[in-house]
Amino acid sequence: MSKSLIEETQEFVFDLLKEELPNTFIYHNYTHTERVLKSTREIIENSDLTEKEAEILELTALLHDIGYVKGCDNHEEESVKLATEFLNKKEVDKDIIKSVMDCIMATKFDAKPNNQLERIIRDADASHFGKKYFNEASEFLRKELELQGRKTFSPTEWRTENIEVLTKKHQFYTDYALKNWQPRKEKNLAKLMNNKKKKKKKLDIEKIKAKYKAQYKNESPERGVQTFYRVALRNHIKLSDIADTKANILLSVNAIIISVVLANLISKLDTNPYLTWPTVIFTLFCVISMILSIIATRPNVTSGEFTKEDVKNQKVNLSFFGNFHKMELDEFEWAIKELVQDKDYIYKALTKDLYFLGKVLERKYRLLRITYTVFMIGIIISLISFGIAVKNNPGIEIQDVLPNTDQTSYNLEQQNFDENFKI
Template sequence: MSNSLIKDTQNFVFNLLKTELPNSFLYHNYTHTTRVLKSVREIVEHSELSDEEILILELSALLHDTGYTKSCEDHEKESVKIAAAFLKDKDVDNSVIEEVSKCILATDINVEPETQLEKILRDADASHFGKKYFNEASEFLRKELELLGKKSFKPSEWRRENIKVLTEKHKYYTDYALKNWQATKDKNLAKLLKKKKKRKKKLNVEKLKAKYKTQYKNESPERGVQTFYRTALRNHIKLSDIADTKANILLSVNAIIISVVLANLISKLDNNPYLTWPTVIFTLFCVISMILSIIATRPNVTSGQFTKQDVIDQKVNLSFFGNFHKMELDEFEWAIKEMVRDKDYIYKALTKDLYFLGVVLERKYRLLRITYTVFMIGIIVSLISFAIAIKNNPGVDIDDVIPETTQIQQSNTLENNMTIAAFKKLS
């Protein structure tokens, strides 16, 4: 009778949890139920219990979490209702149903178990604390709480919560659990404490690093000097790029203008000689602008050689390729090693690099200013000269052109008529 009842209960619980329990229950599901049943049987094997008491414990283990299908709050009471209704349908004695209900209510962590059966079920329900799969079960429970919207724990927070439960809220009641599960529970607790200590140590190290890093930033002038050189060199390089871009734009514009002039305007000067000088002026200014743009962007490469004495005297700037591009690799490596040994030499090289970049920039921008000025003056002078030329040479009067055109048309018509008459005569 008991074996048949247990099988029916297993089938009932399995189908109930399968159809009515949401998928968000990653911990309180049928897997957890079977683990509790297995732990109950493990304790029962080493205890002196009657068949009826064993039946009560196995029924309680199977039915103790069915209340989660109704509500998370007070699920023990809901489990008692489901268990009582099911067992009554199976004609189970009221005394057994009452004991099953007491055992289920004793699984509440806030309730102190009184009878031996309640203590056995309570230990079986928390058996994962003393098992090797504790971390796996604990992680499923954390994720379940998050999915249900109850509370979201960070790994460190969940670790603290587990430590609190294992040290303050939970204890084993049966002799078997104390002898066989307590040791593994202590190991699991030790691992949690070790991780917590390691995490705390890591946080302290990070705080200390951040403290000294901030202090180093604030108190070390070395970092401020490096920031100055880095910012100044970057700004000079950006300004050089801007100057080259401006020169290239002006060069391209003048090249297009000259192409248009050569293709369209010069071919019409035979019929419009009065536009010759304006065209010459316009083209001349464009050519001058192009030449100045080329000069502004034309690279200037130095000798690319240095002597060992130059390195010893700290006269050569090894940060610029123009000072070493003709040297052998071993000589250059030696010079770099000599330079990095002396911090002042490095700063001296950076200072030279910054200075000569400034000199080059001054030359570029001065030529660019002249170029843009020439281009602007050329445009203005060319427009004025074109206007004067057109004003002084208004062209042929239209009234003189019309009679001549009419006469030509009449002559062409007469010739056409004579041709047609001759063709008819021949025919």
């Protein structure tokens, strides 16, 4: 009879939770009920209990959380009501129903068990504290609370909450649980405390880093100064690269133009002398543009030497190779050591470097502007001169170009053609 009643109870609980339990209960569901039933049977097998007591415990394990179908509040009381109604329908003895009701109420977390059955069901209900799947079950419970909007815990807060429960709010009551589940519970607790310690240490290190970083940032306005020099020098170097690129483009274009002129146009000046001056003008402006482009990109290297007095008086800029390329390595190393020991000297060297880069840029862009202007004017004047030359020298008639003998032969052939095809 008992086996049949347990099976019927299992079927009743499964159908009830499947149909009426909301999907947000991802911890307090039938899986949890089966885990409690398994733990209950584990204690029963290792305890001296009667068949009736084992039946009461198994019924309690199956029915203790069915009240969640009515909501989270007072779910133990609701479980008692639903369980009483079901067991009465099955005509279970009143004393068994009474014991099941007492055991269900004993699963309240703040309740104190009064007898052996209540102690067993309390340990079985909280057996996950002493199991390897503790972390998994605990995470399901945290997520369930979040999904139902009852309470939201961050991982750190939940770890602290679990430590609080395991150390102050929970205890095993039965000898079997104390012998077999308590060691694993202590391992789970130790793991939580180690993780908390590691997290706290990591947070402390991050706080110290943030503190010193903020302190250094506040006490060192030089960061803004360094950023200024870094950005300004980078922009100047980029502008210098752009200027060199523009000059190289113009130099290449003019070189191609001159090559085309030399290869095609000059060879025809014998038969077209009126194109001489336009060609000379066009070539001259191209050559001038090339010369100006070369001047704009031509490097200017300084002496490359300095004296110790120059370093001590902070008159030499060691950030530019043109000031030290002829010096020996030991002299340069000494000068750099003197430079890095004086913060003002470093900023002074950077300022000089920035200033002279600006001077070089001004020269490059001024020459580039002149070069592009010359090239533009040369193109315009050349086109005008070619136009005037063509206009003042129209094409030559064919009879003026052909020799007399050839003209006579042409006339004879034309006459023969007319006679042969005359109608």
